[in-house]
Amino acid sequence: DKVTVVPVSAPGTTVAPEGYFTGDDFLKVGYDFRPAGRQVAGALLAPAAPTPASYVRFRVWAPAAAPLLLKVTPSGGAALQAIAVDASHGVPEGTGWVSYVVPLGASPVNVQNLALYTQKAAGAPDQGSLYIKDVELRDHAPTAHEPLAPLQPISVSAGAQGTDKGATLDEYAWTSAGDTSFRYNFSAAGGGAFAASTLTLSQPVKANRLRFLAKVPAGVPLVVRFQDELDQAFEAKLFKPLATVDDAGWVPYTLKLEPVGNPGATSVGRIKKISLRIERAMNNSNITTVSRQEPSVVPIDRVQFKQLTLSNEPDQLDLAPGTPTLAGGGRARGSDVWPILGVATRDPVGDLSHAQELGLSHMRFAMTWSDVERTGGALDLTARRAHVDAVLAQGMKVVLLLAYNNTAYSQATWTASDHGGIPPEATRNLTAYLNYAKAVVQAYKGNPKVTFEIWNEPNIPSFWQPTKPLPTMAAEYANLLAQTVDAVLHDTVDPQAKVVSGGVTRIDFPYLNAVSRTAALARVAGVGMHPYTDGYPESSADEAAGIVAAMRTHAPAGRSLAGLQAWVTELGQSSGKLRGAVTNDGADPANRRMQANLVARQILTSWSTSTPLHVIYRLRDLYSNDAGFDAEQANYGLFSVAYPSGPAGQWTDKPAARAVRTLKYVARDRRYQGMVTGSPSSLQAMKFSAPGLETVYAVWVNATGSQASVTTLPSCNPNLNLDGSPRSTAGSCVVDMENQPVACAPGANGRLVCPVSELGGPIYVRVGGT
Numbered sequence: 188d189k190v191t192v193v194p195v196s197a198p199g200t201t202v203a204p205e206g207y208f209t210g211d212d213f214l215k216v217g218y219d220f221r222p223a224g225r226q227v228a229g230a231l232l233a234p235a236a237p238t239p240a241s242y243v244r245f246r247v248w249a250p251a252a253a254p255l256l257l258k259v260t261p262s263g264g265a266a267l268q269a270i271a272v273d274a275s276h277g278v279p280e281g282t283g284w285v286s287y288v289v290p291l292g293a294s295p296v297n298v299q300n301l302a303l304y305t306q307k308a309a310g311a312p313d314q315g316s317l318y319i320k321d322v323e324l325r326d327h328a329p330t331a332h333e334p335l336a337p338l339q340p341i342s343v344s345a346g347a348q349g350t351d352k353g354a355t356l357d358e359y360a361w362t363s364a365g366d367t368s369f370r371y372n373f374s375a376a377g378g379g380a381f382a383a384s385t386l387t388l389s390q391p392v393k394a395n396r397l398r399f400l401a402k403v404p405a406g407v408p409l410v411v412r413f414q415d416e417l418d419q420a421f422e423a424k425l426f427k428p429l430a431t432v433d434d435a436g437w438v439p440y441t442l443k444l445e446p447v448g449n450p451g452a453t454s455v456g457r458i459k460k461i462s463l464r465i466e467r468a469m470n471n472s473n474i475t476t477v478s479r480q481e482p483s484v485v486p487i488d489r490v491q492f493k494q495l496t497l498s499n500e501p502d503q504l505d506l507a508p509g510t511p512t513l514a515g516g517g518r519a520r521g522s523d524v525w526p527i528l529g530v531a532t533r534d535p536v537g538d539l540s541h542a543q544e545l546g547l548s549h550m551r552f553a554m555t556w557s558d559v560e561r562t563g564g565a566l567d568l569t570a571r572r573a574h575v576d577a578v579l580a581q582g583m584k585v586v587l588l589l590a591y592n593n594t595a596y597s598q599a600t601w602t603a604s605d606h607g608g609i610p611p612e613a614t615r616n617l618t619a620y621l622n623y624a625k626a627v628v629q630a631y632k633g634n635p636k637v638t639f640e641i642w643n644e645p646n647i648p649s650f651w652q653p654t655k656p657l658p659t660m661a662a663e664y665a666n667l668l669a670q671t672v673d674a675v676l677h678d679t680v681d682p683q684a685k686v687v688s689g690g691v692t693r694i695d696f697p698y699l700n701a702v703s704r705t706a707a708l709a710r711v712a713g714v715g716m717h718p719y720t721d722g723y724p725e726s727s728a729d730e731a732a733g734i735v736a737a738m739r740t741h742a743p744a745g746r747s748l749a750g751l752q753a754w755v756t757e758l759g760q761s762s763g764k765l766r767g768a769v770t771n772d773g774a775d776p777a778n779r780r781m782q783a784n785l786v787a788r789q790i791l792t793s794w795s796t797s798t799p800l801h802v803i804y805r806l807r808d809l810y811s812n813d814a815g816f817d818a819e820q821a822n823y824g825l826f827s828v829a830y831p832s833g834p835a836g837q838w839t840d841k842p843a844a845r846a847v848r849t850l851k852y853v854a855r856d857r858r859y860q861g862m863v864t865g866s867p868s869s870l871q872a873m874k875f876s877a878p879g880l881e882t883v884y885a886v887w888v889n890a891t892g893s894q895a896s897v898t899t900l901p902s903c904n905p906n907l908n909l910d911g912s913p914r915s916t917a918g919s920c921v922v923d924m925e926n927q928p929v930a931c932a933p934g935a936n937g938r939l940v941c942p943v944s945e946l947g948g949p950i951y952v953r954v955g956g957t
Contacts, residue, residue, distance in 0.1 A: 213320035229304020293937025327507035391457035406733015422448035512861030517797030690715035759804030763822035773822030784948030
């Protein structure tokens with residue numbers, strides 16, 4: 188995607204590589220127009236072989252008022268009309284050099300050579316030197332990691348550190364280039380909430396972007412504060428981008444410098460101070476029904492920032508087949524991500540055909556203890572096994588929940604308030620539960636398509652009655668998990684069985700931290716998580732990674748959890764309860780569309796991580812008269828089903844079903860190729876490609892109310908749908924999350940300018956291929 192142009196002979200000019208900085212050569216074109224007849228001086232440049240390009244990128248230092256022109260000669264053709272290079276193509280660097288990106292027209296040009304030159308002109312000097320360097324042919328406009336203007340490193344005149352009560356910084360260091368490194372600690376006793384590194388610039392700088400690379404421990408919030416020369420202060424909380432620059436863990440951040448966090452400001456002046464602030468994380472759960480008092484669990488760790496730079500760049504992200512990508516947070520490029528998707532159901536047989544139509548590969552449902560053992564000591568798997576076998580017969584995989592109260596061993600009944608969450612605590616009850624678990628696992632011995640999940644959401648009273656202090660709940664579940672794993676993995680049952688811990692609802696670090704300090708997780712294939720959040724789906728990826736990293740750290744001696752992974756065994760969004768919704772009406776069109784938006788982003792986020800499973804909760808809405816379920820619980824479905832027609836009756840797509848179906852068209856036959864991080868970091872673009880197919884980018888925004896745009900050449904096949912099927916009329920190269928055309932506007936050089944917004948959900952951009 189990046190071709191460096193090498194110089195060739197240019198008669199009549201002086202073209203010589205000279206060293207300006209070490210390792211930074213340029214071409215010097217000396218000219219003198221005073222003798223009669225001399226009108227033009229420049230450099231003729233050529234790639235090693237004719238190269239398709241849509242842009243030419245270069246840097247130039249030229250005398251003031253000297254005109255600059257670019258002329259391209261395509262392979263096998265006459266030179267194109269000269270392009271006058273002006274200020275609209277470039278951004279001054281502040282050192283005399285100007286960085287230019289010049290579009291070549293509405294369609295790519297197969298460049299044989301190009302000329303960069305100046306000419307005699309009124310008001311321009313008749314003699315001087317033109318300096319040219321870093322000439323490149325590009326098939327796309329530079330992305331966030333290839334900015335239009337070379338970044339201006341921050342020059343620091345002073346560095347400072349700041350802490351809240353009980354927080355400390357040590358090993359603090361900063362350099363004149365703006366790189367900084369420090370270690371931080373938060374004292375639970377002191378209640379410290381943050382630690383910060385503040386850099387004062389040598390001189391104020393006008394910029395609209397702050398970029399840097401950082402190593403920040405997973406799950407730790409990062410806040411950037413900046414102050415302009417008018418002493419206006421601004422603050423923005425940054426989500427960790429779904430990409431890394433290299434295997435060393437450096438993550439690229441881009442912050443748009445706009446008046447955020449300051450209601451009274453309308454614009455940002457020249458920047459004079461930048462503060463990088465680390466906040467205390469994961470010390471408290473967002474589960475409010477159980478006390479979560481625990482000392483801070485954030486370890487002392489190093490935070491590093493480097494390559495802090497300021498620049499002025501457009502808001503648009505240009506997408507082409509060759510747009511470069513970065514690896515995601517644990518997912519290798521080239522991965523087949525579609526098979527990790529599954530769905531939760533209460534009726535696997537009735538829902539099976541619709542799960543298959545969506546192309547999902549897993550179904551998660553319960554083989555409840557009370558169904559298998561209706562009377563004490565009599566185990567009968569026949570009825571529930573028929574459901575499992577029906578799913579397996581269609582080539583799908585099964586996640587079986589081994590859970591819930593059994594009235595044969597408890598006087599408590601299954602009610603709407605506890606969801607059957609009476610755990611087997613007494614010795615007699617626990618022995619019976621272990622016998623039930625062994626019988627189920629042994630029934631599928633040697634079958635790699637069945638995974639067993641031990642209980643459901645044991646961290647909340649609804650599923651673990653009665654309400655108790657966190658340490659007690661965690662210890663009870665750890666005991667159940669450890670004994671169950673030892674029992675079902677015994678040589679007499681199935682030592683190769685795949686077992687995951689019960690999915691913990693929300694990001695409940697204190698609970699999982701307590702469980703990880705026991706031996707319970709030493710033999711599980713993964714730790715189940717249900718990372719529901721009141722915030723943004725993208726934040727859950729980093730929070731889950733932080734939990735797993737800390738759990739590995741807190742494992743008891745001799746019990747390594749190095750291979751522990753987070754499994755998303757349940758995650759969804761109800762159309763009956765949404766952040767910022769006007770109503771809790773699950774049938775409200777706006778609510779249903781926002782549900783689809785969040786479900787799609789949850790899936791895309793999981794695809795960027797290393798999780799081996801993502802189970803959507805749930806396939807269909809509950810019936811309107813199902814007892815005990817409120818508007819939130821009744822409206823998690825991808826489909827609605829008219830009551831009382833039943834599972835075989837009238838199923839209706841909600842927008843969420845169409846969103847999942849669109850993702851199927853994108854990813855089922857293509858491979859994940861990493862992330863193109865946008866500008867700012869809240870703009871995400873995920874790349875999918877496969878030989879012989881169009882490349883598709885999934886693009887979305889994850890900041891409240893934020894809007895952005897992408898540009899692309901309309902290079903898809905307009906006679907095909909996204910799924911590859913023929914269409915009768917020409918269609919769009921850009922579709923929304925429901926596979927409907929996006930209203931893109933004509934842009935420069937034949938490109939489309941397509942809007943993307945946080946409320947509108949992901950869009951999908953098709954480029955290249957046939």
